[in-house]
Amino acid sequence: MSRLHASDHVIVVGAGLAGWRFVEALRREGYDGALTLIGDEAHAPYDRPPLSKQVLAGKWSVDQTTLATDERLAKAQVTLRLGTPAINLDVATTTVHLADGTLVAGTHVVIATGTRARRLPFRASDRIHTVRSRDDVAFLNHDLAVLEPKSVVAVIGGGFIGAEVATALRTRGFTPIVLEAAERPLVNVLGPEVSSWLANLPATADVELRNGQRILDVVETDDGFIVSFADGGELAPRVVIVGAGALTNDEWLATSGLTIDNGVVVNEHLLATENVGAIGDVARFEWANVAGTELVRIEHWQIANDHAGSLAHYWMTGQSPTALLVPYFWSDQYGKKIQMLGHPRATDDVTRVSGGDEEAKWVALYSRDGIVTGVVTLGQPRALMLSKVLLETPTSLDRALANAPWSS
Amino acid sequence: MKVSVNFDLCTSNAVCMGIAPEIFEVRDDGYLYILNENPGPEFDSRLREAVASCPNGAISVEE
Ligand SMILES: Cc1cc2nc3c(=O)[nH]c(=O)nc-3n(C[C@H](O)[C@H](O)[C@H](O)COP(=O)(O)OP(=O)(O)OC[C@H]3O[C@@H](n4cnc5c(N)ncnc54)[C@H](O)[C@@H]3O)c2cc1C
Numbered sequence: 279m280s281r282l283h284a285s286d287h288v289i290v291v292g293a294g295l296a297g298w299r300f301v302e303a304l305r306r307e308g309y310d311g312a313l314t315l316i317g318d319e320a321h322a323p324y325d326r327p328p329l330s331k332q333v334l335a336g337k338w339s340v341d342q343t344t345l346a347t348d349e350r351l352a353k354a355q356v357t358l359r360l361g362t363p364a365i366n367l368d369v370a371t372t373t374v375h376l377a378d379g380t381l382v383a384g385t386h387v388v389i390a391t392g393t394r395a396r397r398l399p400f401r402a403s404d405r406i407h408t409v410r411s412r413d414d415v416a417f418l419n420h421d422l423a424v425l426e427p428k429s430v431v432a433v434i435g436g437g438f439i440g441a442e443v444a445t446a447l448r449t450r451g452f453t454p455i456v457l458e459a460a461e462r463p464l465v466n467v468l469g470p471e472v473s474s475w476l477a478n479l480p481a482t483a484d485v486e487l488r489n490g491q492r493i494l495d496v497v498e499t500d501d502g503f504i505v506s507f508a509d510g511g512e513l514a515p516r517v518v519i520v521g522a523g524a525l526t527n528d529e530w531l532a533t534s535g536l537t538i539d540n541g542v543v544v545n546e547h548l549l550a551t552e553n554v555g556a557i558g559d560v561a562r563f564e565w566a567n568v569a570g571t572e573l574v575r576i577e578h579w580q581i582a583n584d585h586a587g588s589l590a591h592y593w594m595t596g597q598s599p600t601a602l603l604v605p606y607f608w609s610d611q612y613g614k615k616i617q618m619l620g621h622p623r624a625t626d627d628v629t630r631v632s633g634g635d636e637e638a639k640w641v642a643l644y645s646r647d648g649i650v651t652g653v654v655t656l657g658q659p660r661a662l663m664l665s666k667v668l669l670e671t672p673t674s675l676d677r678a679l680a681n682a683p684w685s686s
Numbered sequence: 687m688k689v690s691v692n693f694d695l696c697t698s699n700a701v702c703m704g705i706a707p708e709i710f711e712v713r714d715d716g717y718l719y720i721l722n723e724n725p726g727p728e729f730d731s732r733l734r735e736a737v738a739s740c741p742n743g744a745i746s747v748e749e
């Protein structure tokens with residue numbers, strides 16, 4: 279495989295967490311050739327998790343989410359091309375086509391274009407907020423600014439983003455009402471048991487959650503919106519926000535010849551070809567884990583981070599990490615911290631090994647065919663990280679229960 | 687290397703402990719403790735990983 283040299287030119291498309299961390303990692307690895315970072319947003323790379331937490335709650339200014347400060351940008355010696363989407367990639371010549379008509383030709387390309395918020399096809403769709411970017415939050419804050427205290431805000435979707443947004447709105451004195459389509463939030467992500475242990479959280483934070491909501495349409499009125507439901511009911515919120523998952527930003531690669539299938543498909547080294555890699559939310563990568571190897575796409579902050587470091591290291595040294603990648607995810611919602619290690623499925627078996635609903639603190643193990651596949655905790659960071667060993671080498675559920683690393 | 691944590695930013699999520707438990711420990715009281723402020727060079731790569739992995743950018747190391 280080809281190592282990077284000073285005469286190379288690495289082009290990173292997507293100036294989010296993965297793209298920026300790749301730039302930093304490549305310089306840290308000693309790369310001294312040309313480096314270009316292309317992004318469609320007008321902002322230098324910033325961090326998204328605080329947007330739905332501290333920023334929306336009014337505790338942080340958006341500036342506090344900046345990752346690529348002027349000082350770090352200068353240190354990274356990177357050519358920034360912001361506010362210009364890439365519209366095509368010529369794989370053979372590793373040339374990126376930009377929407378303004380310019381071409382950027384390099385020797386290596388990193389695809390880090392992430393995901394965007396899914397919109398729902400209601401009549402008022404254009405006026406319904408999503409929370410994915412700084413601009414989204416600015417637009418939302420603009421609409422919230424004119425509301426009286428306690429105004430009703432509909433939050434469509436009770437998943438991670440919806441829950442965090444509802445928590446932040448409640449902190450600001452609004453009345454969020456969470457409209458969840460399933461029988462319970464997160465049931466399709468965490469499975470029936472774990473989702474049931476979280477069912478009371480909204481109430482403890484004084485947030486109203488309505489499950490099993492079939493929304494027919496959302497229309498705009500003079501002073502807000504009407505949400506209409508399949509059962510004939512209606513709700514009249516002043517603002518509507520949707521948190522209904524994300525879609526991959528890979529349309530710009532449609533004619534590139536790369537394999538696009540729910541993300542950019544790459545191998546265990548995060549490569550689509552020798553000179554083209556994909557990292558972060560948009561990458562569907564071959565993940566070696568305790569239960570085998572599978573093709574996954576994981577929308578976690580830490581994955582974007584890890585991918586960036588791994589690809590930079592691989593291109594500089596020809597080496598990939600020897601340890602298994604253990605995904606980590608967290609969500610701060612309703613005043614509690616949910617944390618997860620691994621990438622368990624909603625259909626995996628679940629064993630609660632400590633705590634209970636009453637104390638709102640617990641540790642749950644996920645397993646498949648008797649092998650531990652994940653750990654999820656509520657308010658137990660220490661126990662979670664002590665359990666990481668269970669996912670670093672294949673561990674049977676019996677052995678995990680006997681060793682009980684979470685309580686050491 | 688000298689390790690320091692900005693405790694105004696730290697949320698005690700224990701990510702650093704998952705990477706370098708010899709250096710970082712979140713105890714049952716919910717606080718992060720630095721067990722070794724001057725770890726040897728054998729910790730260099732894991733320390734760098736901890737710095738990059740802290741979701742709050744709370745860890746810094748001085749060479
Ligand atoms: C509100 C919010 C809260 C979150 N909270 C958590 C959390 O608590 N815990 C957790 O683990 N994860 C969380 N995440 C997920 C985490 O932020 C993502 O996993 C991470 O941002 C992925 O980084 P990325 O660089 O792959 O993609 P992104 O951050 O999406 O960055 C991709 C960038 O590429 C740009 N782009 C797209 N198409 C093009 C194009 N054609 N040309 C040029 N540029 C393009 C995009 O505009 C964007 O700037 C949260 C996400 C959001 C939105």
Ligand code: SF4
Nearest residue numbers: 696697699700702740
């Ligand atoms: S990873 Fe960062 S936020 Fe988490 S405990 Fe360590 S220093 Fe604190």
